[in-house]
Amino acid sequence: MKLNPAVPAFVDHLRRQLPPSCFREAAPHYLEEPRGRWSGQAGVVLAPATVEDVATAIRAAFTAGVGVVPYGGGTGLVGGQILPEGPAPVLLSLERMRAIRGVYPQENVMVAEAGTILSDIHDAAAAVDRLFPLSIAAKGSARIGGNLATNAGGVNVLRYGNARDLCLGLEAVLPNGEIWHGLKRLRKDNTGYDLKNLLIGSEGTLGVITAAALKLFPRPAGEGTALIVVPGPGAALDLLALARNHLGEGVSAFELMHRTGLDFLAETLPDLRQPFDAPPDWFVLIDVGLARGLDPAAALEDLFADAVQAGLVSDGMIAQSEAQRHQFWEVREQIPEANRRVGSISSHDISVPMGAIPEFIRRGGEVIARLGDFRVNCFGHLGDGNLHYNVFPPKGQSRDSYLDLREAIKRAVHDLVHRMGGSVSAEHGIGRLKVDDLERYGDPVKMSAMRAIKAALDPKRIMNPGAVLRQPAD
Template sequence: MSLAPATDLFRDHLRSLLPQDVFRDSAAHYLEEPRGQFEGQAGLVLCPDNTEQVATIIREAGAARVGVIPYGGGTGVVGGQVLPDGPAPVILSLERMNRVRGLYPLENVLIVEAGVILADVQAAAEAADRLFPLSLAAEGSARIGGNLATNAGGVNVLRYGNTRDLCLGIEAVLPDGSIWNGLSRLRKDNTGYDLRNLLIGSEGTLGVITAAALKLSPRPAGTGTAMMVVPSPEAAIELLALARAQMGEGVSAFELIHRQGLEFLSETLPDLRQPFADPPEWSVLIEVGLAQGLDPAQALETLFESAAEAGAVVDGTIAQSEGQRRALWSVREHIPEANRRIGAIVSSDISVPIGAIPDFIRAGAGRIAAIGSFRINSFGHLGDGNLHYNVFPMPGKTKHDHQNQRDAIKQAIHDLVQEMDGSFSAEHGIGRLKVDDLERYGDPVKLATMRAIKTTLDPVGIMNPGAVLRAR
């Protein structure tokens, strides 16, 4: 069944059902995505204030066969928040649904609406002396509903898990306009199908998450950060094993950094202070959070000594102050900005089994070299097997000089990932950018089941049409 545009008549109908402050005059702000690969269709922008208004919008959109594009903070990098073609949709922004509904410190639970910015979720938890550990580069503008819809990862997955692992329950509006009140604070609820985890990660294609009960954690009594130079990716994995053997779940983040990323920082952000005068070939940024009575700096020093004795590290620096800790993290956090300034031909968000990472890095370099001469920046969350594997032009050229090779490079990377039983989308989702990849590499039974779920819950196909699954 084909969709219809959001016409003036449809807008006027909604005006008879919704307050005036729900409507926005301009759609310009909602038509862009960070990487500039898609430009959204201008449509009817609606900013509801509560779940009942969301339900009204979805119900009426279904009746009129108008597509609905859920919009969070707009920070997704796979085009899931914009509709580049087709009939003009409803752009449904939850920015006004930004209230904290409940805080239960003794239960380690925070209930928030979907439009709360991630940094504000973190601040609300901190005000109660608790930690909401989801942390990513866009946390100052990303909204928790979008984080849940994409099952965002970030730097602390190693210890705390993805966003789905940080959520106890959700409230959502389904494609028929019904409201599912699943805001459970329970940690045990074995009463049938897990609708929460069906909607988390569905990228707005099965409904709109309007609120969530989030799982908080105690704040570590002490935090320590170090950057250690390792001779190889194999040594980095050995270092990770040593760190976990010595500190257990105290290891919060373990980030692999390649020399190319540091050289890009020197090239594009020369004022950013780096910890080593000569960029090492491979280094690891480690953060630990330990209980009261344990000294994180001493624990990191002990780790360094034992790793050096084993040949797993050759140099390193341990932060002695909060300022030094922030400086080390600033290096890691600015690598994506340096990448953006250089201009990647292909940016990949892949995962493979942790033990396969060294083989992937070596084999990937060989397959890319067979296509041409390029620079590769391979970095990311080694602790959970997630690498950002990005291919760049040689100095003096730009990504536009290699547009005819882009598809070949991407396929070479994803073919290798498939051979190693990995994933071509580790944490960014499918959106519209990777629909072809999902069809190429996805398990046929899984794809058929996904299509059956989509058809059952959203028979008209109004929810984020063309995202994750190709629109029919």
Template sequence: MLNSADAAFLDSLPPHLLRPVAPADVEEPRGRWTGQGAAVAMPRTPEDVAQILRACASARVGVVPRAGGTGLVGGQLMPEGPAPLLLSMERMARIRAVHADEAVIEAEAGVILSDVHAAAEAVGRIFPLTLASQGSARIGGLLGTNAGGVNVLRYGNTRDLVLGVEAVLADGSILHGLKRLRKDNTGYDLRHLLIGSEGTLGIITAASLRLFPRPATEGAALLAVEGPEAALSLLALAEARLPGMISAFELIHRQGLDFLRETLPQVRQPFDVPPEWSVLIDLGLPHGIDPQEALVDLVEAAGALVQDGVIAQSGNQRAELWALRESIPLANRRIGAVSSHDIALPPSLFPAFIAEANAALARIDRFRINCFGHLGDGNLHYNVFPCPGSSRADHDHQREAVKTCVHDIVHRMGGSVSAEHGIGRLKVKDLERYAEPAKLAAMRAIKTALDPSGILNPGAVLR
């Protein structure tokens, strides 16, 4: 059992590393619950982090790491148990180096994602990790949760963008792993073990990140399709014609467009009548291929697969199509979901999944379902909302049943119940329900081996 970070413990740390807890430090991004903490530690260096962790290990006090605080599964918030120390990366927000010729940037855990984007652009390159919260999400949290986003199809998950990490382990030892190597087979890959472990195996303090060439030209189209099956056929066609040039392939359901009209009427929609299903396809192309031409050719080749659509004729129009896609989560929030699901499946199973999940939920109650997201990555958000005239609260008693219903189908089809958000504290029971015992046992053995006192983000991922 851990101890609370009491006054005596706090006195053992240098005062310049501490500040009191502010309300923003313990806020859940959607306002759903509140975390707690005895104080906030603000290290400037990995050595500061090492000192803090050694003190915590010795006093058996839990540490909850915090970067941008945008996570949706509560990995950054501990609502109960002995008051932990909050470990904020706010002062470790330096870009340490930009190796333009090697396409590598070294950023500390507190650097905001959009600042990495800017630093990459300053040397004519891109850092492709792109998600709605990029103005506040920080590198430490993005790596801790192996964040996804809209460009995974082309560039991979966060872990695929990381060449090396600097991290502090529970005993205060420092891994100086900021390598800039594409190949390194010297022992176990601790980088990939730490990435996605949500601060439970070590604290990532900096990372060397891969940059990519900026595509010469970009283009986008919003295309109406008959359904998810047609969307998958269109994706296969696009990948065959434009291999490695599709930056994003996003599925949109009419429900999302309806929510937008209802809650954010200022967001421009290109269709007079919202199509039942549509896809936003985004291209990044080399010199010599014109994006509008490529999209026109694709639509022609697609024949009856594409029922209607618009091809962006300018950067502004492309930005408008993206604004529509990226406003959907906000519209969802304004409507208020009964339950949201961040699921991955083998892509070919999505049509069957959607049909089966819709039918299963209809047996529970009447709902509105907004199913949308990163079809190109096999990752959709399948979110369940009340019908007009009823509220979130009316369905409180069904929330658990709705979630279990959806997740059970996903699991049976070989899918994941957390594609890109992680486990945090919100999905610990899901992990216990769906992970096979051998995986859980191996995870527990690794956790005990690397954090024997259990001080690192206690209760997250495993309990």
């Protein structure tokens, strides 16, 4: 079914149905995405304060056949939060729905509305001596509804899982405007199909998440962080296995980084304190959280000693204070910003089986070298097989001179990932950027099932049109 634009008559209808406070000017930030590849459009921008107002807006859009683009914090990297072409949609921002409806420390549960900023959820959990472990670089502006809609990953997946693993229940508005009251705090609920996990990761194409029941965890009594130099990715994998043998589930994060990341930090953020006098080719950041009575620094020292004996490490440093832990993490968390300032030709959020990571990095370098003289910054969450494999122009040159090679580079990297049994979207989602990739690499049976689900729940295809699944020409 062909969509209609949000014309003035439709907007006037909304104004009769919704409070004036729901309406926003189409400010530039609603129509931009972080990588600057597209500019969006909107016939009207709405910011409802209640789930009932969300339902009213979507019901009106469904009746009129007008597209709806859900908008969280605008931090997504695959263009899922904007609509660059086609009939002008309703842009539905969750920014006003930011109440924390309840915190239940005995249950280790928090109920928060979808517009709640991730760092505010962290603070609310800390206020009752609990932890909400989802953590990403954009935690100060990303909103939990968007985190769930994209099944966000981040640095703590190794221990706690993706956003999907941290959610017990949802409240959501479906494409026909009905409210699904699935906001349960239950850890066991086998009552038919799992609509919650269908909506999580659907990127707003099957409905709008308006609130969530989130899992909390006891805060580790002691935390420790180390930066450790390794000979290469293979040794890093062996070190991860050794760390888990030593510390079990106490390993919270295990991040692999390359010298190129340090070079980019020195080039673009010279005031950031570098951890090494002589930058190593490969190094890892290990973060641990241990129970009361255990000393994280001592545990990391024991791990380092055994790793030296096994020939897995050559140097390292263990944080001696909370300030130094922050400095170590600042190195990892500022690498994406350094990448942005340098300007990548093509960026790839990929995953392969963990044991295949060393081979992928080796073969990836060979593939890129055949295409030209490029710099590769490969870093990421080694503990869950997720790498950010980004290709940059030679030093001193601009990516603008190489944009004609972007598609060839992306295709070469993604073909290799696919041949090695990996995924071309590990944690960022499909959005609009990777619709072609999903069609090219997706299992045909899965694609058919996805289209059937979309048709059943959203027969008019109003929800985030063109994201994840291509919008039909008719």
